[in-house]
Amino acid sequence: MNAIFVDHSILSTFACCHEKARLAYVEHLKPELEGPPLVFGSAFHAAVAAYYNHRASTNYARQAIDVARKEARHAFLDAVRSAGADALPLSADSDEKRSVERGLYLVDAYITKWQEFDINWVDVFRPDTGAPYIEIGFAVYFMEWRGKPVVLVGKIDRIRRNRVDDRLYNWETKTTGSNVTHFAQSRRPNHQLTGYAWACRELLHLDIAGTILDVIYVSDRKIGGKFPNGIDIEKDFGRFETRRSPTDIDEFLYDLKLVTESFLRLRDEKQRRWHRNAPAACGMYGGCHFREICESNLNSVVIKSKYKIERWEPWKGLSMKSLSIPPD
Numbered sequence: 411m412n413a414i415f416v417d418h419s420i421l422s423t424f425a426c427c428h429e430k431a432r433l434a435y436v437e438h439l440k441p442e443l444e445g446p447p448l449v450f451g452s453a454f455h456a457a458v459a460a461y462y463n464h465r466a467s468t469n470y471a472r473q474a475i476d477v478a479r480k481e482a483r484h485a486f487l488d489a490v491r492s493a494g495a496d497a498l499p500l501s502a503d504s505d506e507k508r509s510v511e512r513g514l515y516l517v518d519a520y521i522t523k524w525q526e527f528d529i530n531w532v533d534v535f536r537p538d539t540g541a542p543y544i545e546i547g548f549a550v551y552f553m554e555w556r557g558k559p560v561v562l563v564g565k566i567d568r569i570r571r572n573r574v575d576d577r578l579y580n581w582e583t584k585t586t587g588s589n590v591t592h593f594a595q596s597r598r599p600n601h602q603l604t605g606y607a608w609a610c611r612e613l614l615h616l617d618i619a620g621t622i623l624d625v626i627y628v629s630d631r632k633i634g635g636k637f638p639n640g641i642d643i644e645k646d647f648g649r650f651e652t653r654r655s656p657t658d659i660d661e662f663l664y665d666l667k668l669v670t671e672s673f674l675r676l677r678d679e680k681q682r683r684w685h686r687n688a689p690a691a692c693g694m695y696g697g698c699h700f701r702e703i704c705e706s707n708l709n710s711v712v713i714k715s716k717y718k719i720e721r722w723e724p725w726k727g728l729s730m731k732s733l734s735i736p737p738d
Contacts (some may be wrong), residue, residue, distance in 0.1 A: 413550070413715035414560045414723050416670055418602040424673050427691035430683035433700045436677055441699045446581045449497045451585045453489035454626065455567065457517045458583050459545050462568060466542040482517050488527040499684035502640060507587075507630040515639040520626060523647045532571040535576060543569035555674050556579050562666065563724040567624075568608050569616065577619035579651075580606055583626070584689060590625040590648035597652040598621055604662040607654040619638060620653035634707075649654045683708060 413641040416435075433439045461482035468474035490498050490510055502511040533542045553560045568581035580628045581604060586593045595605065603621045610618045625648045631640040676684055694700050706712040 412558065413551075413725075414555055414558050414674065415563050415722070416666075416673075417563050417724070418605045421601045421665060421669050423515040424669050426694055427687040427698070429686045429704065430691065430698055431673060432676070432684045433703060435673070437720070438717060438719050438721045439703075439713065440720045442535045443699075443717055444493055444497065445699060446498055446506050446508040446708055447585075447587070448511060449490060450628065451491045451511060451514060452493070453498075453584050454516065455545075455583055456485060456489040457482040457513075458520070458624075459567070461517075461521060462533075463542065463544055464536075464543070465528070470528060474520075479518065479521055482521065483514055486517055502633050505664045508628055512516060512640060515589055515641055516626060516628070519639065519641045520647060523643050524649075527649075530573055530701075532573055534569050534571055546614075546725075548613050550609050550612050552663060553670065555671070556629065556678075560670060560674075562605060562609065564602070564606060564609065566610065567586070569610065569614075570619075572619075575619070578586050578610075578616055579619055580621040581607065581624055582621055583624040585628050587628055589710065590646065593625050593627075594648060594650040596625060598652060599658075599662075600652075601662055603666065604658055605666070608659045608662065623650045623652060625650070639736050643703050653656075669683050680695070 417481075420431065420435070423434060441458055461478050464481045466476040468478070482643045487510070490513070498513070499506050499509045500511060502509045502515070544567070546569070547563070548566065549561045549563045551559050551561050551607065566580055567583050569578055569579060571578050580603070584593065603623070606620060607618050610616045610678055627648075629640060629642075629645040629646060631637055663685075688704065692701055692704075702712055702716055703709075
């Protein structure tokens, strides 16, 4: 594929530590074992997608909800299993709060919390396949670098229509270790949400009114007592609306181009390593998964024993209708 691909995380990754961006996007390094937050979040996303795919296919029939719940639980377990036998602890009594048991409890509670609320929303179906707009991959051209197109890629969780105002909204599901109200403060500015709103308009030609941030709090409460499953169904889930104006999108694209140009300029210089923003960035987002590399000063033994090379190929699995790349 004769294009340069970036995603919204280039904005945060490159800004917090240039060396982290180099190891991820240039050297294509990934830890042999993914961290629990990433595994858990991916598994929960899979569960939500499976649930809504089944509910949409049965037109939200009440008698189908138990089957949809089972589909969601199976999707969660399949995603954890694919990450490896030791990806997550089994029991919620583990020191690691992101466990298989807690995940299944959260899936059930999420469905219970929102199943009646879904009456306010209508699924939107793709005109080409008839499938609902769930887990939609995209790749949208936004600039050129030394003769090559540069493309923003991502995956939108869902697009749904509100029954009251008859407008379309992106839905973005997030699991977090912070309480939902605190996490919701990341709505603005938020490059991921803004980029996805832009992609919907550019690629899908859909008039998106706003985004619903669908937040799930992963607590470390003990199982039993006041909360038998360790979940406070009133406080551990939240949905928040946020909107993006044309000016918001212009500013996002401005930031994206500035960061991408800086990243590609460093990439083309082929320095032996880039600037490390340590120690400020080392503990961000639960801790950098390249920390061992930096602590060893790029020791090749550490790199080969703890990390694998896995090239990022985001165009795989996308149909040509999901791409907006100028022809060669």
